[in-house]
Structure formats: C-alpha cells, structure tokens
Amino acid sequence: MLFTSYEFLGFLFLLFLLYYIIPKRYQWICLLCASYLFYAFSGIKYLGYIVSTTCSTYLVCYKMEKIGEEQKNYIRLNKERLTREEKKSYKIYMKKKQWNWLLFGLIFNFSILAVCKYVNFSISNINNVLQLIKSNSRLPFLSIALPLGISYYTFQMMGYAIDIYRGKYPAERNLGKLALFASFFPQLMQGPISRFDDLSKTMFSAHSFDRKRIFFGLQRILWGFFKKLVIADRILPAVTTITHNPENYQGVYVFIGMLFYALELYADFTGGIDMVIGIGEVLGVQVKENFNRPYFSKSIKEYWNRWHISLGAWFTEYIFYPVSVCQPMLKLSKFSRNHFGEAIGKRIPVYLATILVWLITGIWHGAAWNFVVWGLMNCLVLLISQELQPCYRWFHRKFHLEGKWGFRLFQVVRTVLLMSSIRMFDCYRDVSTTFRMFFSMLTKYNFMELLNGGMLKLGISAIDYGILFIGMIILIGVSFIGRSGSVREKIAKKPIIVQFLIWYGLFLAVLLFGAYGEGYDASQFIYNQF
Amino acid sequence: MEELLAILEELHPEVDFRTCCTLVEDKIIDSFDIVSLISEIHSEFDVAIPAEEIIPENFNSAAALYRLIQRLEEED
Numbered sequence: 001m002l003f004t005s006y007e008f009l010g011f012l013f014l015l016f017l018l019y020y021i022i023p024k025r026y027q028w029i030c031l032l033c034a035s036y037l038f039y040a041f042s043g044i045k046y047l048g049y050i051v052s053t054t055c056s057t058y059l060v061c062y063k064m065e066k067i068g069e070e071q072k073n074y075i076r077l078n079k080e081r082l083t084r085e086e087k088k089s090y091k092i093y094m095k096k097k098q099w100n101w102l103l104f105g106l107i108f109n110f111s112i113l114a115v116c117k118y119v120n121f122s123i124s125n126i127n128n129v130l131q132l133i134k135s136n137s138r139l140p141f142l143s144i145a146l147p148l149g150i151s152y153y154t155f156q157m158m159g160y161a162i163d164i165y166r167g168k169y170p171a172e173r174n175l176g177k178l179a180l181f182a183s184f185f186p187q188l189m190q191g192p193i194s195r196f197d198d199l200s201k202t203m204f205s206a207h208s209f210d211r212k213r214i215f216f217g218l219q220r221i222l223w224g225f226f227k228k229l230v231i232a233d234r235i236l237p238a239v240t241t242i243t244h245n246p247e248n249y250q251g252v253y254v255f256i257g258m259l260f261y262a263l264e265l266y267a268d269f270t271g272g273i274d275m276v277i278g279i280g281e282v283l284g285v286q287v288k289e290n291f292n293r294p295y296f297s298k299s300i301k302e303y304w305n306r307w308h309i310s311l312g313a314w315f316t317e318y319i320f321y322p323v324s325v326c327q328p329m330l331k332l333s334k335f336s337r338n339h340f341g342e343a344i345g346k347r348i349p350v351y352l353a354t355i356l357v358w359l360i361t362g363i364w365h366g367a368a369w370n371f372v373v374w375g376l377m378n379c380l381v382l383l384i385s386q387e388l389q390p391c392y393r394w395f396h397r398k399f400h401l402e403g404k405w406g407f408r409l410f411q412v413v414r415t416v417l418l419m420s421s422i423r424m425f426d427c428y429r430d431v432s433t434t435f436r437m438f439f440s441m442l443t444k445y446n447f448m449e450l451l452n453g454g455m456l457k458l459g460i461s462a463i464d465y466g467i468l469f470i471g472m473i474i475l476i477g478v479s480f481i482g483r484s485g486s487v488r489e490k491i492a493k494k495p496i497i498v499q500f501l502i503w504y505g506l507f508l509a510v511l512l513f514g515a516y517g518e519g520y521d522a523s524q525f526i527y528n529q530f
Numbered sequence: 531m532e533e534l535l536a537i538l539e540e541l542h543p544e545v546d547f548r549t550c551c552t553l554v555e556d557k558i559i560d561s562f563d564i565v566s567l568i569s570e571i572h573s574e575f576d577v578a579i580p581a582e583e584i585i586p587e588n589f590n591s592a593a594a595l596y597r598l599i600q601r602l603e604e605e606d
Contacts, residue, residue: 166582301560316561322581324565330572337573345573350565386562393544 001041003189003275004228011038012279019283024206031184031203031283032176038185039148046147049116053109054175054182057157060105061164061171064098068167102165106158113154116144121367149188151364155314157182160196162318169197177204186279190272192290192310199285207284216488217281220274222506223478227271229514231471235264237459243427246437251444253454254424254437261427262420263472266295269308293479298411300381303419311364315357324353350386354379365426370434374425381418467513531596537570538592551591564589577602 001008015034019027039047071094075087082090123139130137160181164171172178180203181196242249242257249257273290280287290309297303304312323329329349337345355376362375401407421438428434446454456462481487491502538547541563545553553559559567567589568579577599579588588598 168582305557317581317584320561321565321584325568325579325581325584327578330569330578333569334573346566346569349569350562353565354562 001038003272004225007041016282019207020209024208027207027284028177028180028204031285032180035180035183035185035188039183039188042148043145046145049112049147049150050153050183051179053112053154053157054179056105056108057161057182058172058175058178060101060161062173063101064161064164065171067094067098067101070094098165102161105161109154109158113150116146116150118363118367119144152188152191152193153182155311156193159193159314159318163196172196172200180204184285186276187287190269190276191308192273192276192288193314194288194310198288202284202286205284210284212492213284214282216492217278217283219488219491219503220278220281222278222503222510224271224274224276224278225510225514226471226506227267227274227475229510231468231475232264232268232271233514234460234464234468234471235260235267239264239427241457241459244429246428246433250437250440251446252441252450253446253458254441256450256455256458257427258420258424258441261423262295262416263468265423265426267471267475293482295416296412296479296483297415298408299415300378300385300418303415304378304382311361315361319360320353320357323356324349329353351383354383358382369431370425370428373431373434374422377422377425381422471513531592533574534571534596534599535592537567537574538595541566547592551593553591554586554589559589567595571599575599575603577606 001011011034015030019030022030036047039050071091074090075082120141123141127138130139163169172181177200181194181199184194184199184203187194239257239260242253243261270291277287277289288310292306292309294303294307297306329352333345333348335345336348358375358379359372360375361378362371362373365371365374396402424438425431425434428437455465460468478487481490491499494502535547538545542558545558547553550556550558564584568584572578579598579602583598583602588594
C-alpha cells in the first residue's frame with residue numbers, strides 16, 4: 001500500500017478517526033493493530049518474518065536483562081565476601097553470557113535478512129564463476145520475495161538489542177509495545193531507523209486531540225506529497241529515458257540525467273520522510289528528522305552527516321566504533337605503529353573500519369555489484385579528503401577564503417556534483433556501463449543537441465520543465481528559510497489569509513500538477529526497495 | 531592530563547582544548563578523530579575505551595575524556 005495511493009489515504013483517515021475516539025490508554029494498541037494490518041496488505045505470509053524478529057529480539061533482551069539483574073543481586077549479596085579480582089572475573093563471566101545471547105539474536109536476524117535479500121545475488125556470482133571456469137552446471141535461483149521493510153526493522157531491532165546489551169536503557173517487558181516499535185507503519189517503508197529511547201517517549205503515551213500538532217502534521221504530509229508527486233514523479237520519465245538507454249543518451253545527456261536523478265532522489269526520499277514525520281505528528285508520535293538540507297553540505301563527510309542521518313548514525317554507532325576500537329584492532333594498530341611507523345599505525349583502525357562500513361552500506365542499499373562499488377567510491381572519496389586535510393588547512397591559511405560566500409558556493413556545488421556522479425551507480429544497469437557513461441561525459445561533446453530540442457525528447461514536455469523549475473525554486477526557498485527555524489512555525493505567525501493561501505496553494509499544486517493530473521501514475525518510492 | 535592535551539593538540543592544533551567543552555556537540559571532533567584519539571590513548575595510557583563509552587558526554591572536553599580514562603584505569 002503506497003503512501004500516495006487512495007487506499008492508504010482511506011486507511012489513514014479511518015485510523016485517525018478511531019485513534020482519537022477510543023480511550024487514550026488503548027491508542028498504542030490501535031497503532032499496533034493498524035501497523036500489522038498495513039503489513040498484512042503487503043502479504044499475510046510476510047507477517048511471520050516480522051513476528052520472528054520481534055519475538056527473538058524480545059527473548060534475547062529479556063535474557064540479557066535477567067543476567068544483568070542476577071549479576072547485580074549476586075554482587076550485592078556477596079559484597080563483603082568477594083575480592084576485587086573475584087568480582088571482576090564474575091562480571092566478565094556474566095557479560096560473556098549476555099554476549100552469547102546477543103550474538104544469537106544478531107546471527108538469527110541478520111541470517112533472515114541475508115537469506116531474503118542476498119541469496120540470489122550470491123547464486124548469481126557463483127554462476128558467473130562457474131561460467132568463467134567453463135563448467136556447465138548452474139545453481140538455480142530461489143524464489144524468495146523480500147518482506148516489506150525487512151532492512152529497516154531488522155536494523156532497528158538489532159540496534160535496540162545492542163543498546164540493551166550495553167545497558168543503555170531497560171528492556172521493554174511488554175511484547176506488544178516492542179512489536180509496535182518494530183512495525184510502526186509509517187516508517188516501515190523507508191525509515192528512518194529509529195532508536196527505542198527516542199520513539200518510546202511518545203509512542204506509548206496518551207495523546208489528546210491537539211489541533212496545532214495535527215495541523216502541523218497534515219502540513220508536513222502535504223509538503224511530502226508536493227515533493228514526491230510534483231517533483232520526483234514528474235522528473236522520473238527523463239531519468240528513466242536517459243539511464244535505461246545508455247547507447248542513445250551519452251555525453252551531455254549523462255550529465256543532465258545525473259543532475260535530474262539527484263533532484264528526483266532528493267524529492268522522493270525527503271518527501272517520503274516528510275510524510276512519515278507528518279503522519280507521526282498527526283498521531284502524536286515524534287519521529288526524528290532524517291535529513292538536514294544535505295545539498296547545502298560543503299564536503300562529502302558533511303553530506304553524509306545530513307543525508308539519511310539515521311542510517312549513518314546506526315552504522316557509526318553499531319559498526320564503525322565497535323570495529324575500530326575493539327581489542328584486536330587496537331592491538332593491530334599498536335603492532336603497525338611499532339613495525340611500520342606512527343603514520344600507518346594510527347590510520348589502520350580508521351581505514352579498516354571505514355572500508356567495512358561502506359562495504360556494508362553499499363550492500364545494504366542493494367544486492368548488486370553497482371551498490372558495492374557505490375559504497376567503495378564513497379569510502380575512497382572520504383578517505384582521500386581525510387588525507388588532504390593538511391592541504392586544505394594550508395590552503396585556507398594562505399588564501400583566507402574559508403567562510404566567504406563565493407567559496408562556500410563552490411564547495412556546495414563541488415559536493416553536489418561529486419555525490420551525483422557517485423550516485424550514477426544507482427541508475428545504470430551495471431558497473432561497466434556506469435563507468436562508460438561517466439567517461440562519455442568527458443569525451444563526447446554533444447551539448448548542441450540539447451539546444452536543438454534534445455531536452456524535449458526525454459519524455460517530459462516544456463510544461464513539465466516549467467513546473468519542475470518552479471518546484472525547484474520553492475524547494476530551495478523553503479530550505480533557505482528553514483535554516484533559521486521551523487518553516488511551519490513561521491507560516492503560522494502570518495495572518496490567517498496568508499496561511500490559507502500558502503497551504504491551499506500547495507494543496508492545489510499537488511492536485512493539479514501531481515500524480516492525479518495529466519495521466520501520471522504515482523511510482524514506488526525509491527527507498528521502498530530496502 | 532598534559533599527555534592527553536598533547537594528543538588532542540596534535541589532532542587539532544587550532545583548538546583550545548583547555549577551555550572547549552563542546553567538542554562533539556559543535557562537531558570540532560568527528561568520528562575519525564574519536565577513533566584516532568582512542569587508538570592514541572591505548573598506545574599512550576594502555577587503556578582501551580570500549581564502544582559503549584563513545585558518547586558525547588565523555589568526549590565533549592579534555593577534562594571529561596581524562597575522567598573517563600581515570601575511571602577505566604581504576605576499573606581495570
């Protein structure tokens with residue numbers, strides 16, 4: 001059930017009515033039922049997957065907490081009798097028991113994800129190797145459909161389990177509440193990957209009918225619809241035409257396709273997240289922001305701190321840090337310092353953990369070599385820019401350009417172009433085609449074709465370009481205004497007639513220029529595929 | 531404390547680590563810096579800072595980081 005479908009709007013409307021009619025203490029149960037109903041729409045057979053992840057995580061966390069309580073009680077009762085060394089070795093023993101439970105949970109749940117998402121990718125690679133060694137045998141592909149949102153809820157639940165292992169907060173004892181945390185329907189499709197301590201603050205509490213909050217939520221949903229239906233879906237045909245026909249569209253078309261895709265992905269993904277946050281607001285559940293004006297970033301590192309924030313934070317907290325500061329890594333770093341010098345030794349943990357994180361980030365985005373290369377390209381750019389830090393410092397000391405308007409604009413444009421070119425791996429069918437198309441931008445000079453009507457042969461009309469241009473201006477304008485605080489708060493302070501004109505204008509724009517007009521069909525959200 | 535300050539100053543010579551107490555909040559140090567720092571601390575103090583201790587409160591200032599090192603040394 002797509003967010004942009006009539007079914008979803010009907011579902012949301014009925015839920016909204018029910019949610020504020022029933023006694024407040026049952027609101028979270030109502031949300032749980034709605035979430036499972038929403039999930040069942042994607043196929044009742046998939047419910048088993050999310051139920052097993054929920055139950056296994058519940059069991060693992062319950063066991064870890066019980067071990068923690070047992071340890072506390074034992075130490076309290078034997079405080080006088082135990083020596084410092086005995087206490088320490090007992091704690092290590094109990095931590096090991098907790099670790100075994102955590103490991104079981106991680107292996108069980110990531111195995112489900114791996115089988116559902118990556119088994120056919122592995123079979124395809126094995127078959128390629130068999131073909132290479134001229135063997136006639138081939139492994140058959142398995143028919144496994146991907147359960148809705150499996151990457152999101154698995155990561156979210158495993159993050160929760162790791163937090164419990166670390167003793168960050170107590171485990172949730174109510175299975176129903178944990179089930180709601182896993183299945184909360186707005187964020188099942190495209191995230192964000194929420195933390196239990198963030199979401200639980202508002203998810204299980206009673207919510208009154210707060211007119212301002214509900215209006216703000218509806219405004220945010222409308223803004224999401226505008227981005228998705230008026231911008232992303234309108235530019236989609238041009239992106240598809242260029243990237244699905246690499247033989248016909250090269251040179252300057254690749255450049256145009258790259259920029260169009262940057263706009264499409266931004267409008268699609270941030271629009272979807274606007275809807276998620278807006279639906280959350282309507283229901284009184286505060287979902288954290290997942291974007292912070294990423295296209296205003298001055299470097300790739302900054303960009304990744306502002307784009308898909310929850311995924312980046314998950315990887316940093318649960319993979320990058322544990323891998324880079326684990327005992328074997330610290331020992332390796334010390335060994336390298338002694339044998340290969342200070343410079344190499346201190347880089348080892350950062351480099352190895354960064355490569356691993358980006359490899360996994362790539363694979364997380366899709367079971368294809370395109371995404372692996374995409375991840376490694378991001379990693380390469382990040383590490384090169386890290387190595388160039390002394391050069392940047394020298395440059396700024398020498399030329400005093402830092403903070404100047406023109407230089408900042410240069411940095412922003414550079415980051416957008418760099419990110420857009422790396423993202424070409426998303427669009428083309430394979431790695432070699434992507435490289436070929438990238439180099440065609442540098443070698444094929446067909447700029448004049450664009451001026452001779454080439455732009456109108458991409459599947460979108462002059463009117464579409466006009467609408468896209470105005471849409472982009474609105475998008476950039478809103479981003480600029482949002483730098484100094486909530487745009488909705490600013491609008492709410494305007495006279496009522498101005499407020500009405502703005503929101504009614506946006507509503508009309510969605511109605512007239514969105515998926516409901518001119519024969520467009522709302523397409524799947526790009527990030528739904530995860 | 532002086533040894534720790536020397537490590538921090540080598541990482542970011544432009545920052546006054548004696549007074550700054552918003553190192554993480556103000557993004558003066560990032561995840562790469564934190565990992566380099568932990569590796570240096572391990573080499574200098576022989577203290578391993580586990581991943582669960584990597585929270586802004588422990589890395590926001592040189593003093594907070596020094597307190598963390600002392601606590602981990604005591605626990606060891």
